[in-house]
Amino acid sequence: MASNMLLAGVLALCFSVALASIVPVQDFCVGDPKGQASVNGLACKDPKLVTPDDFFFSGLDIPGNTSNPFGSKVTSFNAIQIPGLNSLGLSMVRLDLAPYGFNAPHTHPRASEILTVLEGTIEVGFVTGYPDLRHFKKVLNKGDIFIFPFGLIHYQKNVGKGNAVAIAALNSQNAGMIPLAATMYQSQPDICDEIVARSFQLDQGFVKNIQAKQ
Numbered sequence: 762m763a764s765n766m767l768l769a770g771v772l773a774l775c776f777s778v779a780l781a782s783i784v785p786v787q788d789f790c791v792g793d794p795k796g797q798a799s800v801n802g803l804a805c806k807d808p809k810l811v812t813p814d815d816f817f818f819s820g821l822d823i824p825g826n827t828s829n830p831f832g833s834k835v836t837s838f839n840a841i842q843i844p845g846l847n848s849l850g851l852s853m854v855r856l857d858l859a860p861y862g863f864n865a866p867h868t869h870p871r872a873s874e875i876l877t878v879l880e881g882t883i884e885v886g887f888v889t890g891y892p893d894l895r896h897f898k899k900v901l902n903k904g905d906i907f908i909f910p911f912g913l914i915h916y917q918k919n920v921g922k923g924n925a926v927a928i929a930a931l932n933s934q935n936a937g938m939i940p941l942a943a944t945m946y947q948s949q950p951d952i953c954d955e956i957v958a959r960s961f962q963l964d965q966g967f968v969k970n971i972q973a974k975q
């Protein structure tokens with residue numbers, strides 16, 4: 762009984778510590794990119810100098826340029842573009858996909874993601890961690906929502922006839938993005954081609970070739 766109560770107490774403490782790290786202790790801490798203080802985020806701008814524009818950004822309606830080999834463009838609206846997001850654990854992206862375009866498998870190391878389709882038809886999926894590696898996928902239409910849980914590898918692909926547009930919110934002011942293929946092929950200096958080739962069960966010369974092209 763006593764040990765159960767102790768466990769409950771420890772859990773309650775962990776929970777309140779976890780909450781404390783995400784609940785702001787002031788109305789806002791608008792990011793000051795020139796701030797010298799080293800904090801987990803941007804230093805706060807003097808509150809007297811904060812204006813409505815610090816919480817404002819215009820341009821979510823502007824289509825991203827999808828003229829690239831992936832036929833996709835992710836436009837980020839995070840604490841760099843909107844200083845008022847600093848310390849709030851929130852950001853947003855717009856995803857544009859040309860016909861056949863896709864957003865290659867990637868993870869966000871600091872966030873979960875909630876995505877909704879504004880236009881078109883998008884296949885989405887994520888894969889759970891090892892050893893299960895379960896693939897959850899779904900085809901989304903306008904108004905549909907899909908969740909990509911914290912840190913899991915996921916992707917989006919336009920499977921409709923026209924352009925597709927989605928917006929997503931992430932619970933980090935700077936969610937980060939780790940693209941699977943680019944990490945293997947474009948790191949500087951290269952990850953040894955033998956490691957990449959044997960990991961993906963590919964020919965080593967083939968990997969050397971791709972790495973050389975980046």
Ligand SMILES: *[C@@H]1O[C@H](CO)[C@@H](O)[C@H](O)[C@H]1NC(C)=O
Pocket residue numbers: 826827828829
């Ligand atoms: C879109 O990107 C392509 C490739 O970088 C570039 O050639 C083109 O001018 C861009 N289009 C617009 C409208 O910016």
